[in-house]
Amino acid sequence: MTILYPRLPRAEAQRLFASVAELSPSRTHHAQIFAPVGGRRATAEQVGQLSDRVRDLAGEFGFPKALASADRLPFDRRSATLLIDSMDISWSEAAAHDLWSFLALVVLPDVTRWRFGERNVERWIASDLTRHTWARVWWRGTVFASRPDLLDRLTESDLNQILERRVVGGDSRLVIGLAQAVLEFEASRPGHRRALIRDAAGRLRRRLAFIDARALGDLEVLELCRELVAEAGRYLPSEPEAEVSD
Numbered sequence: 001m002t003i004l005y006p007r008l009p010r011a012e013a014q015r016l017f018a019s020v021a022e023l024s025p026s027r028t029h030h031a032q033i034f035a036p037v038g039g040r041r042a043t044a045e046q047v048g049q050l051s052d053r054v055r056d057l058a059g060e061f062g063f064p065k066a067l068a069s070a071d072r073l074p075f076d077r078r079s080a081t082l083l084i085d086s087m088d089i090s091w092s093e094a095a096a097h098d099l100w101s102f103l104a105l106v107v108l109p110d111v112t113r114w115r116f117g118e119r120n121v122e123r124w125i126a127s128d129l130t131r132h133t134w135a136r137v138w139w140r141g142t143v144f145a146s147r148p149d150l151l152d153r154l155t156e157s158d159l160n161q162i163l164e165r166r167v168v169g170g171d172s173r174l175v176i177g178l179a180q181a182v183l184e185f186e187a188s189r190p191g192h193r194r195a196l197i198r199d200a201a202g203r204l205r206r207r208l209a210f211i212d213a214r215a216l217g218d219l220e221v222l223e224l225c226r227e228l229v230a231e232a233g234r235y236l237p238s239e240p241e242a243e244v245s246d
C-alpha cells in the first residue's frame with residue numbers, strides 16, 4: 001500500500017512563505033491534511049526519516065555551505081532517486097500540489113532555501129510541479145525511470161523545454177523519444193542544443209494536434225521524434241546560444 005503524505009493547504013502555504021527566511025524544519029503542521037483514501041498515512045516518524053535522508057544527502061554536497069553551481073544537477077539527480085525510493089507514493093499522490101508545498105515549507109525549508117534561495121515562490125509553493133524544488137525532481141526521475149542515462153545528459157534548460165510543454169511532458173514515451181532524438185542529432189552538430197530542443201518540442205506539440213501518440217508503438221514514437229528533430233535541425237541559427245543553468 002502506498003503512503004499518503006501530509007498536505008499543506010495553499011492559504012497556509014502562502015502565510016508561511018511570507019516569513020520564509022525564519023522557517024525551521026518540522027515533522028508536522030497544525031494545518032496539515034491528508035487525502036481521504038489511496039494509502040496509509042505517513043507518520044511523523046516516517047516524515048522525519050525522509051527529512052533526515054534528504055538533509056544527509058545535502059550534507060554530501062556541502063550543506064549548509066553554499067551549493068556550488070557544478071553540484072546543482074548532481075544534487076537534483078540524487079534527490080530524485082532518494083525521494084522515489086523513500087516516499088513510496090503513487091502518481092496521483094505525486095500530482096497533489098499541496099503535498100510538495102508541505103515538503104518544502106514544513107519538512108525541508110532549510111534545504112529548499114539552500115537549493116533555490118527565498119525569492120522564487122514557485123520553488124516553495126507548488127503552483128507548477130515542473131518548477132517546484134522537490135516535485136520537479138520526483139517527476140523527472142519517474143518519467144525517465146526507464147532511461148536514466150538520458151536524464152544524466154540533459155541540462156536544466158533542456159528539461160524545462162520538454163517538461164513544461166504539458167502535452168509532451170505528460171507522456172514519458174514522448175519525453176524519452178524527444179530527448180534521445182535531440183541527443184543523437186546534437187552528437188553530429190554540437191553547440192545548438194537549446195535552439196534545437198526548443199524548436200523540436202514546439203513541432204512535436206503541434207503535430208500532436210493531429211496524432212494520438214497512444215496509438216503509436218515505442219519505435220514509432222522515437223521515429224516521429226527523430227523526424228521532427230531533423231526538421232528543426234534544418235533551421236538552426238548560425239551561432240549557438242549560451243546555456244542557461246539553474
